[in-house]
Amino acid sequence: MIRKVLRLVPDPYRGMIPLYLATIVVYALAQSTAYVFLMPLLDALFQGDLVTAWAWTAGIAVAVVVVFVTGYRQAVQGLKIGTGMMHSLQTRLGDHIAALPLGWFGSATAGRVSRLISSSVKDAMGVFAHLLTPLVTGILVPAGVVVGMLFLDARVSLAMVISAPLLYLVNRWGQGVYSRAEARAHTAAEESNSRVIEFAQAQPVLRAFGSATTGNRGLQNALTAQRRVGRGLVFASVPGLVVFSFLVQLTFIALVYLVISFASGGTLSVPAAIALIAVSSRFIDPLNQAAELSTAVRGAANAADRITELLETPTLPETDAVVQPRDAGVRFTDVSFAYGSGERVIDGVSFTVPAGTTTALVGPSGSGKTTLLRLASRFHDVDAGGIEVGGHAISDYSSTTLMEQFSLVFQDVYLFHQSIAENVRIGRADASADDLARAAEVARVDEIVERLPEGWDTNVGEGGTSLSGGERQRVSIARALLKDAPIVLLDEATSALDPQNEAAVVRGIHELTRDKTVMVVAHRLATIRHADQILFLDQGRIVERGTHDELLAAGGRYADFWNERSRASGWHLAPASDAVDAAATEAVR
Structure with a gap:
């Protein structure tokens, strides 16, 4: 003992x-x-x-x-x-x-x-x-x-x-x-x-x-x-x-x-x-x-x-080699991955995201979209195949160099029990006051700061409990803007936001992704439509790929997905009396 x-x-x-x-x-x-x-x-x-x-x-x-x-x-x-x-x-x-x-x-x-x-x-x-x-x-x-x-x-x-x-x-x-x-x-x-x-x-x-x-x-x-x-x-x-x-x-x-x-x-x-x-x-x-x-x-x-x-829990293997990316492109080659000893969630996936383009990942829940983003940023090492960033395998980079290439904006936003300024500066600790102010203005964090009693020095509570979900997302966007990395991994989380916060977050995302390489798990129709490449995933495999117009013309899974989203985006609440009248009319027919 x-x-x-x-x-x-x-x-x-x-x-x-x-x-x-x-x-x-x-x-x-x-x-x-x-x-x-x-x-x-x-x-x-x-x-x-x-x-x-x-x-x-x-x-x-x-x-x-x-x-x-x-x-x-x-x-x-x-x-x-x-x-x-x-x-x-x-x-x-x-x-x-x-x-x-x-x-x-x-x-x-x-x-x-x-x-x-x-x-x-x-x-x-x-x-x-x-x-x-x-x-x-x-x-x-x-x-x-x-x-x-x-x-x-x-x-x-x-x-x-x-x-x-x-x-x-x-x-x-x-x-x-x-x-x-x-x-x-x-x-x-x-x-x-x-x-x-x-x-x-x-x-x-x-x-x-x-x-x-x-x-x-x-x-x-x-x-x-x-x-x-x-x-x-x-x-x-x-x-x-x-x-x-x-x-x-x-x-x-x-x-x-x-x-x-x-x-x-x-x-x-x-x-x-x-x-x-x-x-x-x-x-x-x-x-x-x-x-x-x-x-x-x-x-x-x-x-x-x-x-x-x-x-003794294995850490990510680190390399002593000093490798710098040649560009901001991302390449997946026959990648397979499973969590623990479970079934594969990614199965033989291959695709390329050229530098400066946007690739939208679309598909049903559980198809592996978010997992692909996490594999790109090396949350896990793949079970088979390889991932390259900037012309080099991600395992060839040190963890610090690799993460310098990415700005991550995921659905789950965590804020530390610190001030708003300290939470935004996590994106770049040595950022100047002017840089902080510009990022805050684009993400409209400045609006949040203005209404708080202590301004930038206001403590947001553990996990950011004193802010709403949309406000936390704004802070997350400001972090990513301040970091200004060449590759953006974006798991959009705007569907549950109120119109004001959604407008602020969308504006921040547009600025964040300008002239960047973007991999986005797309929830918004506008994001899908304007992507340079759309990958439709199902059960960890890419079943369709192409531009928006090409996939609509093909009339496959993506077209069905698009039509369902389009119909859902037009729903509205009708007064109860109108709903009853509509039901009665339908019954007479």
Whole structure:
């Protein structure tokens, strides 16, 4: 178990571990030495041999001094290693998460990462900060007592040795039960954390439908499951501790019985018997302490497993080569892709987006349109085929260089718990005030800023909760305008916006895509009509391609799609009386 945690210690602190462990060993052996010296000390005192008694007293005094000095040193060293380990792990986890494929992040990611960085890292560093010393002393002190007793009374030492394997097996059984229960508890905690975050972010939806307190069944189920496995964790820890404690006390009773028997039979002096009973208690107490701490150490080992699992999650392979794009073209060649071990969502797709042109991706829901945008920006690596940007495979670019080529405007807009200015500047941190103002004017973010009490410095809340969906989309457009990348990946989200916000967003999109290479998941008829190339997808394949006029003339899937969209765009609400009259007229016919 300890080895799992040791592997997570950063290199600058790894060299401290041998001295730290040696200090703990000396600390434990000094304690056991003081206990063992008690028997000859009492024997000498009862016999009136003061010279010998003083000699043993001096030995105990030296052992006590060693205990104090090494106890202080190991505490300082353990705390230094633990705090250094915590800082290093949080930094490593943060850097590793930043290098993971964007597709790794999902609905449960926030709860998992939060649990790891806060709870699991703390559990792991606690091994050095306050768990390892009592655990090691709980083993070495009894072992030292047993060895020391060989020179004083081998019969009692033998009895101690006989009890050790049984105690070890019982403790190991109890820890196995606890470990499995702890793993279930951690999984349940991750799920409930994710659901709580989701519940907080989804308040507008829940309240809109009157379900703020009763509608989130997922959260209720997650909390119920966490309570259930939490109780299971308590019950799982009880049997092992109870059985182990019972055996420990039984061992102590057996040792006391042996000592009294030896004293009654005349083979052991009364002072020696008193000392042996005291020493036996010091053999027993550390074992109890070690058993209680071993559950915490097991939990820390499980935490180390989870941290290691995340750190071993493959990141996107990075190249050391310095590659720059020759143009802003994009090429897909026989690309196939599946999420995890599921069915393919992209199957043998090939197409080219020449620099400076617009390609619209059209098709039914689930046909793979958004996935193509995400593959182009390397949210995931493809399973087969290849994607080129600017004449080079996207895997030939560093992540930074690749992402410099793209401005991404997707349907899900996330704003940080910061000011509007800081959220827009994510597009380009070193942008001047004039650049910021121009981007805001084009995306009409300036209208939002003017009505807010603190203007640009207004905090938008977590996820941008103080802004409407259309206003968040405007900020997203302003970000992309400020970045001014040569390729725009656009998943339009204007269908659910009110006319004012839609007009602002469309204006921003037009400016954003001017003279750029554009791949757009098209929702608006105007966008589809003016695209240089239209790809109609179904079940991850391109089933039709061409310009708007060419596809309409072909009379295929795209033509049906266009006609349905055209009819839907002309719908309107009629007064109830008109609707009734129309229905009656139709019935007469």
